[in-house]
Amino acid sequence: MSPNLKKLTAAGALITLGIIFGDIGTSPLYVFQTLLIEGGKVNASLVLGSISCIFWTLTLQTTFKYIFITLQADNRGEGGIFSLYALVRRYGKWLAIPAIIGAGTLLADGIITPPISVTSAIEGLSLVPAFASIIVPGNDVVLIIVITIMILLFFFQQFGTGVVGAAFGPVMFLWFVMIAVIGSMQMVHYPQIVKALNPYYGARLLIDHPKGFWLLGAVFLCTTGAEALYSDLGHCGRKNIQVSWIFVKTALMLNYFGQGAWVLMQPANKDFNGINPFFEMVPHAFLIPSIAIATLATIIASQALISGSFTLISEAISMNFWPKITVKYPSNIRGQVYIPSINWILCVGCIAVSLYFRTSAAMTAAYGFSITIAMLMTTILMYYFMRYVKHWPVWLVTIILCVFLCVEFSFFVANAVKILKRLFFLVFEFGLIFTMYIWFRARKINNRFLHFIDLKDQIPLLTALSEDQGVSKFATHLIYLTKANNHKQIEQKIMYSILSRKPKRADVYWFVHIHRTDEPYTMEYSVEELENDKVIRVEFRLGFRIHPRVNVLFRKVVEDMVSRKEVDITSRYESLRKYHLAADFQFVIMEKFLSYNNEFSVSEGFILNSYFAIKKLAQSEAKAFGLDTSETRIEKIPLVVKPLSNIYLTRVDASAPY
Known part of the structure; x- marks a missing residue:
């Protein structure tokens, strides 16, 4: 106003x-x-x-x-x-x-x-x-x-x-x-x-x-x-x-x-x-x-x-x-x-x-x-x-x-x-x-199955991966959006995304958290360097009437940090660094889909099936957060609320006749 x-x-x-x-x-x-x-x-x-x-x-x-x-x-x-x-x-x-x-x-x-x-x-x-x-x-x-x-x-x-x-x-x-x-x-x-x-x-x-x-x-x-x-x-x-x-x-x-x-x-x-x-x-x-x-x-x-x-x-x-x-x-x-x-x-x-x-x-x-x-x-x-x-x-x-x-x-x-x-x-x-x-x-149901782990315990792993020349580099600056309100924690699924399957090696890992305030037009941010030039957490405090255009907001934060000489965004590749070219930034967005490996109650099944049906008509996470597709990778991960447990298989001799 x-x-x-x-x-x-x-x-x-x-x-x-x-x-x-x-x-x-x-x-x-x-x-x-x-x-x-x-x-x-x-x-x-x-x-x-x-x-x-x-x-x-x-x-x-x-x-x-x-x-x-x-x-x-x-x-x-x-x-x-x-x-x-x-x-x-x-x-x-x-x-x-x-x-x-x-x-x-x-x-x-x-x-x-x-x-x-x-x-x-x-x-x-x-x-x-x-x-x-x-x-x-x-x-x-x-x-x-x-x-x-x-x-x-x-x-x-x-x-x-x-x-x-x-x-x-x-x-x-x-x-x-x-x-x-x-x-x-x-x-x-x-x-x-x-x-x-x-x-x-x-x-x-x-x-x-x-x-x-x-x-x-x-x-x-x-x-x-x-x-x-x-x-x-x-x-x-x-x-x-x-x-x-x-x-x-x-x-x-x-x-x-x-x-x-x-x-x-x-x-x-x-x-x-x-x-x-x-x-x-x-x-x-x-x-x-x-x-x-x-x-x-x-x-x-x-x-x-x-x-x-x-x-x-x-x-x-x-x-x-x-x-x-x-x-x-x-x-x-x-x-x-x-x-x-x-x-x-x-x-x-x-x-x-x-x-x-x-x-x-x-x-x-x-x-x-x-x-x-x-x-x-x-x-x-x-x-x-x-x-x-x-x-x-x-x-x-x-x-x-x-x-x-x-x-x-x-x-x-x-x-x-x-x-x-x-x-x-x-x-x-x-x-x-x-x-x-x-x-x-x-x-609410989705958030019940968010598992957070201690980020401090993961920093040695991230540092080791960052310095491992045997792993091809995924990006110079790798950015994840995190729901962890506690700055000492990170979602288990994010660490799984970084370390498992094909590891994502990067020089700097950024974790961006958006905190919605009860005030309408708050626009604040804070930066915490958890490991020198390796792991950085950015927290945005945005009012509930502010659209979270993360790409624009994150770029503003980086520009501010560069002006304060808190971060160097010159390319880390030897062939490009001498020409003072800017480094590459890569966002990773994880979008859930409803896994077939689930046993629901009737109400939870109806709610979640309706949720994912509606979600198909909605914007993608990348577009909703204002992220440019050229700088964003989408990873699909299954949502398992209650794994199937009553599966009974009997092993038979392969040579036995049917």
Whole structure:
């Protein structure tokens, strides 16, 4: 995060509007319309009760939980469920499960938020006489426009948002001013609408209305962007978000009040089916500009969610929750990444959602279930943060936990009825969570069979091999990546690779270890020369948001050591040394495959077979660590979890007849 954005400034607050509040800021396009559709007969009790529920949901869930409490759980300025998990994982191994579920469901939201937002804006053109005959919600023209916008949005991800990002803040500021003014214009004609601030109306709606409790599924849509708000904490800073939220919430509520006022001023027998109060209350002369601004706002909201998905997957890769895949850095903006495979998966998903549901109303009927689960998982992790990191009193943490769980579980139950309408998403959600869980569990099983030995005992062997002229030289500088956290140890398999089969003689043996820190952007290294000019260990301390480009990082370390005269990288070959040519460096990467010599339990067999099936679709270890193929050798080694033991062979006389 830029140091300037940690401070509360006007520029920081403006940038915050563009990055943080896009999702939650565009919710007036569809939330109140959904409540009218699901509420059935439109009357004062439905309107006042709906707006009351919206206000108190934004107050309890967004303001109290996320703005005041959850934003305190920053990991060196960064937010999001994996940042939160990094802060609390030492307090329970099982906490990986809510982190995985929360991340998977939040990612699943990425394929419905862009279509529902953009479709809601485009459908507003149906109110313009010139377009009324061709823009009909759900028809092919709307779908073509929405899908075109989606394709362009995902296509431009590869170039980064640095160029257009500067416009996000001003556009969203214009959006919030516009919705506040439009809403206020209606409130002037019906000021009694402010009665909806009284929670009594919300309570009566939930109790008296025939669908009462189930309307919470539609109410919840007003706060779906709160989880994404926390994920984007690192881009803007807590103070800018908290202060900007005052302006954002005011604009949102003025618009909701305005929509309610407009509805209550309509004839009692008016049919609101297919009517969106948001665009209906816009002055006719301003309709096209308002739709244009709404479309830009929804694109910005979609952009923020897509960028958040990239960041989430990048963190998952770093924390061993996701297979290693290609991660690119399209700009110099810190922390901005582009993941091609995720980008196009989301693109296909968004297009499929648009084609499947066709209208924004149909999308809202299936929207919200995933986010309720993500919020519940964040609440579980937040309990450990409040109790063990912040050391808040047990009684206070218990009260807060009970309030959040009660509210969120109610939303969860109300949204659970949508599951039949969202079977389309279940495969996507299950796939995300399944992949994370399998990768995490398989790595745990894999690590159980890592055997470490004392490196000090191996140094005489390495020295003897290095000086043995009878063995052909494999490389001048031979580099292995090691998982040994203890600098005095090395994996047994590495020594086997060096000493067994055809020994790998080298002048200098390097062992490189990558330690992932709980801080997001740590970039440090240390060097330890275990045997003079023979055995060197390099340890990188990298934050969980730093991509481990080992080739680049290692080269930087060597350059630093050469400048300090700690190592000589002139070629050791006599014919080349006199010409002062640089020595050769060779990386060796060991990739495991699942050996047939295994006896698994059913669960371990399923996990490991799934793991290696997924691994075939992932990047190679060399590419994942940013190693040039010209300097890297791949060795395949078998993973033997439990060797076959119940093999009974009987020897017979070879001369005996069969």
